[in-house]
Amino acid sequence: MYDVVVIGAGIIGTFITRELSKFDLKTIIIDKENDIANGTTKANSAIVHAGYDAKVGTLKGKLNAKGNAMYAHVCEELDVHFKKIGSFVIATNEEEMDSIKDLYERGCKNNIPDMKILSQEEVREMEPNLSEEIIGALYAPTAGIVSPWELSVALAENAADNGAEIKLETEVLGIEKNEKGYVIHTNNGDIKTKYIFNCAGVYTQEINEMVAPRSFTIHPRRGQYNVLDKGTGSIVNHVIFQAPTKFGKGTLVTPTVxxxxxxxxxxEDLEDKENTSTTSDRIAFIQEKSRKTTTKVPFNKTITSFAGLRAVSNLGDFIIEESKEAKGFINVAGIESPGLSAAPAIAEYAINILEGIIGELNKRKEFNPRRKPVIRFMELTDEEKAEVIKKDPRYGRIICRCENITEGEIVDAIHRNAGGRTVDGIKRRSRPGMGRCQGGFCGPRVMEILARELKMDIKDIVKDNKEAYILTEETKQNKPEEVTA
Ligand SMILES: Cc1cc2nc3c(=O)[nH]c(=O)nc-3n(C[C@H](O)[C@H](O)[C@H](O)COP(=O)(O)OP(=O)(O)OC[C@H]3O[C@@H](n4cnc5c(N)ncnc54)[C@H](O)[C@@H]3O)c2cc1C
Incomplete structure (x- = not known):
C-alpha cells in the first residue's frame, strides 16, 4: 500500500514527487508514456514568466510570482540550465503602450520586482535587432528561460534517489474508492494507495471523473513553434513578447538556454487531446507575426517545428484542491501557462493541502536535494576534458557532431535513476539529435548504444512513444549464397 500515488510525470507531477520525497512517505509516480515529461512539459515556450500577466488574486498570479523566485535555487540544486535573462513586452503604437502600462500596474499588484517601462532609445540600446517600429517596452528582469524536460527529468531522478518509485508505461484506466483509500487500475496492474495527486495534464478531467462527478472541464489548445539552429539565439538578449491586443497575445521570440x-x-482550440501535429499554415502564421518584433530572424536556419497542448479549464484558473466528493484525492488541474513558471510553488501548495488532510509530515533527515552533477563535455575547459577522458575514454568519442555530445554523456543519461530508454529520451537528456541534422547522423549510433547498455534488441529501441519504432527487419534477408547473379 502506497501513501501517495502521483498520476502524471510532467513538470507538475515530478515537482510534487520530489517534494514528497522530502518526507517519510511511500510514494510512487506513474505515467502512461515511456518517459518523463512526454506531455505538455516537452512542448512549450520554456519561459519562467516574471508574473505580471496573471489576474490579481488568482492562484495563477500568486503562484507564478512565488515560483519564479524559487527557480534559481532549485535549478542550482539539480544542475539544470536556467538563465534569468529578463523579458520585454514591446509596443508599436499608443494603444499597445496603454496595454503595457496596464501590465505594469498588474505586475505591481502581483508584487513583481524591478519592472520598468523602457523608452524607444532604451529598447534600441538593449535590443539592437528589434523592429524600428517599437516605441517602448515593459521590462521585467526577473523573467527567465529553462529547459523544462531537463528539469522534469532531474526532479524525477532526485525524487528516485531519495526513495520515490517511478513506474512508466502505466496508464490509469479506472480508480476505485474503498474505506482504506483507493485502488488504481492500470494496464500494468492495480496500485493501492491512501492519497492521490491528479497531475495528468490535459487528461485531469477524465481522471477526476473516475472518482467524482464532473466539477471542471479541460480542453486542449494547441500552440505551434519554429526552432532555429544553435547560435541564432543571440539575435535577441531577452524574451520578447508582443503587447496583447484585441486580436490576441501575439508571438514571442526568445533564445533558448x-x-x-x-x-x-x-x-488553436481542438477536440483531440493527442493532436500535437504541426501545420504549414500555422507555422507560416507565426513566422509572419514574428516580423512585428524583428525582421532579422533567419528562417532558413529553421531546424524543426513542434506543437504543445495547453490544458485549458472552464474555470479560468489553476484548480489545486482536494475533491469534495473523494477524500484524499487532490486535483492539480487546469495547469496551463504559467504552469511551468509556477511549478515549484504549485508543489509546495499541493503538499500543504496534503498536510491539511493528514497532519504535519515527518521530514526525512537523509533527504539529499542534489543530484549527481552532469558532465557536459562541451562546457568543460581543455584541462577538464583531458581529465574526464582519462577517467572514462567514452567521453573522448563524439557521437553527435552537431551538438558535440560524447558517448560518455549518453551512457550516463541511460544509467541514472529515471534514465532515458528511447532515442528522443536521450536527446532530451543529453542533446544528441538536437542540432542541425536532427539525429540524421547520430540517431543510429544512439540506438546502438541504447541497445547495448539496456541489453535490448535494437529493433525494440523506439524513437519516442512505444508505437514510434524505427527498425522492423533486415532489408537483405537472403544469405549471400542464395543471391543469384
Ligand atoms: C504552447 C504552450 C506554451 C507554454 N508556454 C509556457 C511558458 O513559457 N511558461 C510557462 O510557465 N508555462 C507554459 N506553458 C504551460 C506549461 O507547459 C504547462 O503548465 C505544464 O507543462 C503542465 O505540466 P503538467 O505536468 O501539468 O502536464 P503534462 O506535462 O502534460 O503532464 C501530464 C502527464 O500525465 C500523463 N497522463 C495523462 N493521462 C494519464 C493516465 N490516464 N495515466 C497515466 N498518466 C497519464 C501524461 O502522459 C503526461 O506525462 C505552455 C503550454 C503550452 C501548450
Missing part, C-alpha cells in the same frame, strides 16, 4: 531561437506559439 542552449542558444537556439524559438518563435511561436499560436493558439
Amino acid at each position: 542552449h542558444g537556439n531561437l524559438l518563435i511561436g506559439p499560436d493558439a
Whole structure:
C-alpha cells in the first residue's frame, strides 16, 4: 500500500514527487508514456514568466510570482540550465503602450520586482535587432528561460534517489474508492494507495471523473513553434513578447538556454487531446507575426517545428484542491501557462493541502536535494576534458557532431535513476539529435548504444512513444549464397 500515488510525470507531477520525497512517505509516480515529461512539459515556450500577466488574486498570479523566485535555487540544486535573462513586452503604437502600462500596474499588484517601462532609445540600446517600429517596452528582469524536460527529468531522478518509485508505461484506466483509500487500475496492474495527486495534464478531467462527478472541464489548445539552429539565439538578449491586443497575445521570440531561437506559439482550440501535429499554415502564421518584433530572424536556419497542448479549464484558473466528493484525492488541474513558471510553488501548495488532510509530515533527515552533477563535455575547459577522458575514454568519442555530445554523456543519461530508454529520451537528456541534422547522423549510433547498455534488441529501441519504432527487419534477408547473379 502506497501513501501517495502521483498520476502524471510532467513538470507538475515530478515537482510534487520530489517534494514528497522530502518526507517519510511511500510514494510512487506513474505515467502512461515511456518517459518523463512526454506531455505538455516537452512542448512549450520554456519561459519562467516574471508574473505580471496573471489576474490579481488568482492562484495563477500568486503562484507564478512565488515560483519564479524559487527557480534559481532549485535549478542550482539539480544542475539544470536556467538563465534569468529578463523579458520585454514591446509596443508599436499608443494603444499597445496603454496595454503595457496596464501590465505594469498588474505586475505591481502581483508584487513583481524591478519592472520598468523602457523608452524607444532604451529598447534600441538593449535590443539592437528589434523592429524600428517599437516605441517602448515593459521590462521585467526577473523573467527567465529553462529547459523544462531537463528539469522534469532531474526532479524525477532526485525524487528516485531519495526513495520515490517511478513506474512508466502505466496508464490509469479506472480508480476505485474503498474505506482504506483507493485502488488504481492500470494496464500494468492495480496500485493501492491512501492519497492521490491528479497531475495528468490535459487528461485531469477524465481522471477526476473516475472518482467524482464532473466539477471542471479541460480542453486542449494547441500552440505551434519554429526552432532555429544553435547560435541564432543571440539575435535577441531577452524574451520578447508582443503587447496583447484585441486580436490576441501575439508571438514571442526568445533564445533558448542552449542558444537556439524559438518563435511561436499560436493558439488553436481542438477536440483531440493527442493532436500535437504541426501545420504549414500555422507555422507560416507565426513566422509572419514574428516580423512585428524583428525582421532579422533567419528562417532558413529553421531546424524543426513542434506543437504543445495547453490544458485549458472552464474555470479560468489553476484548480489545486482536494475533491469534495473523494477524500484524499487532490486535483492539480487546469495547469496551463504559467504552469511551468509556477511549478515549484504549485508543489509546495499541493503538499500543504496534503498536510491539511493528514497532519504535519515527518521530514526525512537523509533527504539529499542534489543530484549527481552532469558532465557536459562541451562546457568543460581543455584541462577538464583531458581529465574526464582519462577517467572514462567514452567521453573522448563524439557521437553527435552537431551538438558535440560524447558517448560518455549518453551512457550516463541511460544509467541514472529515471534514465532515458528511447532515442528522443536521450536527446532530451543529453542533446544528441538536437542540432542541425536532427539525429540524421547520430540517431543510429544512439540506438546502438541504447541497445547495448539496456541489453535490448535494437529493433525494440523506439524513437519516442512505444508505437514510434524505427527498425522492423533486415532489408537483405537472403544469405549471400542464395543471391543469384
Ligand atoms: C504552447 C504552450 C506554451 C507554454 N508556454 C509556457 C511558458 O513559457 N511558461 C510557462 O510557465 N508555462 C507554459 N506553458 C504551460 C506549461 O507547459 C504547462 O503548465 C505544464 O507543462 C503542465 O505540466 P503538467 O505536468 O501539468 O502536464 P503534462 O506535462 O502534460 O503532464 C501530464 C502527464 O500525465 C500523463 N497522463 C495523462 N493521462 C494519464 C493516465 N490516464 N495515466 C497515466 N498518466 C497519464 C501524461 O502522459 C503526461 O506525462 C505552455 C503550454 C503550452 C501548450
